[in-house]
Amino acid sequence: MRRAPSLLAVLITIAAATLLFWIFLHEVSSMWLDVALRPEVRQSLERSMEDQRTLRRLDPQRRAGYRQRFDENQKLLNRIEVIRMSREAMLRRFELSLLALFVVAATSASVMLWFRYRRAQERERREYLERMGSLQETARRHAHEIKGPLTAARLELERYADLVRGNASESELAHAAESVSEELERLARYTREFSSFAGVGKPALRRESLGEIVEQFCVTFTNAWPGVELRDGGLDAIVCVDRDMLRQVLVNLCSNAAGAGAKTVALTIVKNSGRVTLDVRDNGTGVPEHLRPRIFDPYVTTRKIGEGMGLGLSIARKVMLDHGGDLQLAESSSAGTTFQVTFGGEAC
Amino acid sequence: MGDVPPRRGVRVVRPALAVVLFLLPLLASAQPQRLTFQVQPGGVVAAVLPASILSDTDVRKQLSSGLTATFVVAARNRVTQDLSGARIEIRYDLWDEVWLVRKIEFDRKQEQQRIASFEALEKWWKTPLRLLATGAPRAPLQIDLTVLPFSAAEREDARQWISKSGGVGTAGGGTGLVDALIGTTIAAKPIMSYRWSVELSLK
Numbered sequence: 001m002r003r004a005p006s007l008l009a010v011l012i013t014i015a016a017a018t019l020l021f022w023i024f025l026h027e028v029s030s031m032w033l034d035v036a037l038r039p040e041v042r043q044s045l046e047r048s049m050e051d052q053r054t055l056r057r058l059d060p061q062r063r064a065g066y067r068q069r070f071d072e073n074q075k076l077l078n079r080i081e082v083i084r085m086s087r088e089a090m091l092r093r094f095e096l097s098l099l100a101l102f103v104v105a106a107t108s109a110s111v112m113l114w115f116r117y118r119r120a121q122e123r124e125r126r127e128y129l130e131r132m133g134s135l136q137e138t139a140r141r142h143a144h145e146i147k148g149p150l151t152a153a154r155l156e157l158e159r160y161a162d163l164v165r166g167n168a169s170e171s172e173l174a175h176a177a178e179s180v181s182e183e184l185e186r187l188a189r190y191t192r193e194f195s196s197f198a199g200v201g202k203p204a205l206r207r208e209s210l211g212e213i214v215e216q217f218c219v220t221f222t223n224a225w226p227g228v229e230l231r232d233g234g235l236d237a238i239v240c241v242d243r244d245m246l247r248q249v250l251v252n253l254c255s256n257a258a259g260a261g262a263k264t265v266a267l268t269i270v271k272n273s274g275r276v277t278l279d280v281r282d283n284g285t286g287v288p289e290h291l292r293p294r295i296f297d298p299y300v301t302t303r304k305i306g307e308g309m310g311l312g313l314s315i316a317r318k319v320m321l322d323h324g325g326d327l328q329l330a331e332s333s334s335a336g337t338t339f340q341v342t343f344g345g346e347a348c
Numbered sequence: 349m350g351d352v353p354p355r356r357g358v359r360v361v362r363p364a365l366a367v368v369l370f371l372l373p374l375l376a377s378a379q380p381q382r383l384t385f386q387v388q389p390g391g392v393v394a395a396v397l398p399a400s401i402l403s404d405t406d407v408r409k410q411l412s413s414g415l416t417a418t419f420v421v422a423a424r425n426r427v428t429q430d431l432s433g434a435r436i437e438i439r440y441d442l443w444d445e446v447w448l449v450r451k452i453e454f455d456r457k458q459e460q461q462r463i464a465s466f467e468a469l470e471k472w473w474k475t476p477l478r479l480l481a482t483g484a485p486r487a488p489l490q491i492d493l494t495v496l497p498f499s500a501a502e503r504e505d506a507r508q509w510i511s512k513s514g515g516v517g518t519a520g521g522g523t524g525l526v527d528a529l530i531g532t533t534i535a536a537k538p539i540m541s542y543r544w545s546v547e548l549s550l551k
Contacts, residue, residue, distance in 0.1 A: 049442060070443050075505070078415055082498050082506035086534040093533040 010110045021102050025095050033091065037084050045077045138299040141309055145190050153183035197311045200318050203242030205348040210278065211236025213243055214267045217250050225258035233268030237276040240348040245319045252312035253280045253339055259303060260284030276343050283336040295329055383491060386476050387550050391483050394476035402473050406539055407495060414442050416499040423479040426488040432480035437499065453478040487548040496536040507534050
């Protein structure tokens, strides 16, 4: 975890930076003034004035012109002389002003950085606690999913033993053994779910008609979720996709929509500047706001313990990322949710 | 009234204070600046400034620069704290090679002259400068003489010039950043100053 710098460290940094800046400023600030105040400039002006005076004697008819030039030079000379006599005060003010500006800027920057450190520290702490909370929730779900079948299997085995001791009929023994087998199958299904998460394979991309895939999906799964109507947007586009994997993604999205109480799920193909997306919009209750930033993280779910492990969306997103596309939560409110499926392109 | 020697004369000279302190007794003995006073009709007190001031090396150098050297004389009554004074402005016109002088006395009476040579300037310098008018029989005065290297008009001209040079000042050299940072620091720092404390009897 990053640590916010102490106040002393900030002050020392500012002081050191100010000192360096002042040394630099002190070294260079007098340059611009000294250019104007170089003795050669003064000597040149004085020589020019002397020349004008000489010329007035040699060429009295143009005296007025020489006088004008003389006055211009003298004015310039006077200005330079006035500045030369004020040089130290001018430089002192210049340096102090810039130094003050630097200190203000450095202090402001340090305060901003310090607040950023504090905010980052706070965010890191909050995220850590959230991760721990999530892990605790996951552990609870795992325990529940394993404990249920195990308890049931143990009880069935005890009943099986009682039946053996009581010389029960073969059919009763077979029934008890089948019950044990069913519970063990539940455990096997549970582990398969993880296997599918861990073993999401690479997609076999082919140029396919997205419109056809969507149409077929709507027909095939029309009765998959009772009370949910699937609507095909009707457009078409060619995309590189693994048909089976995309179908699994759509199953996950529709399953979630059904779980959120949706009555319709509209699947709409959108083409925008050569980019193809498939918008999956439902009219369910929406994703709770606090879950939206983590909706694609594993084990994040709104379902009760025992009703799912929250792996569907993370698997779906992994699949689409492997396609060179993505799966994003486009919007969600109490009126429904839209997921946006994007594809990698037409070239496979 | 005769010459009144300065009771306390301080001459501010740079660069090093230690050197000045060391040399001060020598300087004081070498250059006794004496003020001479006159009482004119109407209780007007006039002073003749020491000629040594005009011939001082730093002052001579400044006088010949083409800038307007200004001699500000402030007379303060040490008891009543009444302040009065006069001013002399001297500029050497480098074109005509004449000294342009202007004297402004305590009653705002002005006198302007063109003086052809430094010798004539020294002679003019000896004319009394009217400092104040008083009806009191005695006048405990503190006289301060400050020599400024340039005039307010010349300072303003340089300020406007540098403001315009900065590129961020207004056309009139008014309120730009350079003017705020730099222009306002242009000030006529005295090249030297003198102080006398005197007790005048006007009877």
